[in-house]
């Protein structure tokens with residue numbers, strides 16, 4: 157192996173934005189008088205990577221000219237290649253209270269002071285342009301675009317940062333080393349070359365073979381940099397992934413790799429994302445970086461097509477590796493040859509040879525639906541760790557979410573379903589009926605849109621906790637707004653099953669029943685804003701089940717729900 161030093165950090169110097177004790181004291185004193193910004197989890201990831209120099213040479217959030225330069229030329233203003241905007245977004249309300257020249261205190265959700273930012277610039281986010289330039293699409297099925305369009309504030313603030321503390325982490329503290337710490341460690345171990353591998357999935361057999369091949373090709377040791385910041389909805393949680401990485405670690409040659417967690421908020425921008433990962437790896441001291449198929453890309457678009465061609469990230473990063481000073485090891489898809497019982501890159505498979513392959517998505521789906529993962533696809537210890545954390549549907553938590561007009565039959569069906577689950581007796585069951593919740597959790601709330609949303613979100617939160625802990629939650633609010641229901645669905649599906657049951661009994665029938673006499677009062681104008689009378693109800697477009705109870709008995713309706721849940725493997 158030829159001697160070579162670890163590559164210099166990008167831009168020449170490893171940035172460290174953490175200030176010394178004296179400065180911390182001073183900043184803490186003035187912070188109390190500064191306007192406060194509470195950072196989101198994503199923003200905290202950016203602050204952490206800025207502070208530790210993983211984003212070197214950046215020294216803060218981008219100002220408008222830098223943002224424009226990254227969008228238009230993919231360069232910082234000093235001419236260095238830089239693929240993605242690193243901007244701090246704020247909502248209109250916050251933006252109105254801020255001005256350039258002002259300093260703000262950046263805090264976490266609990267009010268813990270992380271940094272002071274000196275605002276140099278306040279400017280509008282060019283969301284349409286950013287989506288096109290960075291993600292190459294405006295399709296909201298792309299999680300990066302969805303976040304940009306639907307969650308991100310409309311204004312960016314740019315400026316230098318002085319970091320006081322890194323965001324606190326209580327998990328895997330020993331695996332959270334900064335670029336300078338990894339560089340020191342590699343030096344101590346006498347490593348000349350280090351190849352970086354960035355992943356948001358567990359390491360299965362193809363990825364393991366890929367890393368070994370890369371280590372041999374580059375004569376290098378391995379730096380595993382799994383993302384533990386923000387990944388994609390539906391990804392395995394990082395606790396489970398790290399258990400898997402620790403198992404895999406035993407399969408590498410001794411002392412040949414370092415596992416280090418990367419608190420990056422993935423943008424899933426495919427080619428541009430890959431380039432950012434490579435720059436980060438260089439800052440950690442890597443001489444080489446692995447880019448395989450579909451690196452940094454979301455699963456598929458609305459038509460089931462990949463957002464970027466399989467080779468796009470690899471080819472893009474290879475075209476720039478001279479500029480960013482890290483050698484890209486681009487690999488084709490790794491395929492399994494069942495007759496030969498070996499792995500080969502796609503371009504090394506002779507024509508006509510039978511091959512098999514599973515994507516990370518395929519394995520996630522198999523685990524979540526309780527289907528087998530063959531041993532050619534992954535290792536037994538990885539599959540077992542994943543199964544423990546993600547049991548088959550009949551052992552997962554579950555939320556059955558009834559929605560529909562008052563009098564549609566939600567409570568009646570919910571109560572019968574509750575009894576059936578209790579009779580089965582294999583999981584704890586909680587009934588969150590609209591009335592019960594309003595009495596116990598939401599007594600102070602009215603029926604305005606804002607208050608209905610708060611009420612339904614509270615129900616969703618409790619149901620998500622129950623589902624996370626593998627119980628069954630049955631919810632039965634009116635929940636008239638589609639976007640709030642979608643929000644809840646997303647949250648719960650992270651932890652287990654979610655079945656939306658639209659009790660679609662027409663208003664005429666509900667009104668005929670008028671069990672509580674409320675429709676009569678609403679029609680007489682004694683109750684204002686009554687759902688279906690003078691307040692909206694947005695029917696679900698694609699519920700798991702739609703039941704009109706007009707011409708069926710409650711028991712029949714519940715039988716349909718149980719049959720559906722049985723078919724999906726939940727009971």
Ligand SMILES: Nc1ncnc2c1ncn2[C@@H]1O[C@H](COP(=O)(O)OS(=O)(=O)O)[C@@H](OP(=O)(O)O)[C@H]1O
Nearest residue numbers: 562563590603608611633634635636684685686687
């Ligand atoms: N303005 C207005 N609109 C709709 N419903 C009203 C209203 N005022 C009181 N009620 C009674 O409250 C029950 C609905 O409460 P929810 O918590 O399920 O509603 S929401 O999901 O927050 O929209 C609902 O009970 P159910 O009949 O069990 O659905 C009504 O009886």
Ligand SMILES: Nc1ncnc2c1ncn2[C@@H]1O[C@H](COP(=O)(O)OP(=O)(O)O)[C@@H](O)[C@H]1O
Nearest residue numbers: 562563564565566567568669671705708709710
């Ligand atoms: N198939 C059915 N399913 C549910 N409820 C029914 C059915 N047929 C008649 N009903 C009656 O309709 C009314 C529904 O009221 P409820 O369950 O409180 O509705 P919601 O909770 O949607 O306001 C009850 O009086 C119930 O007995």
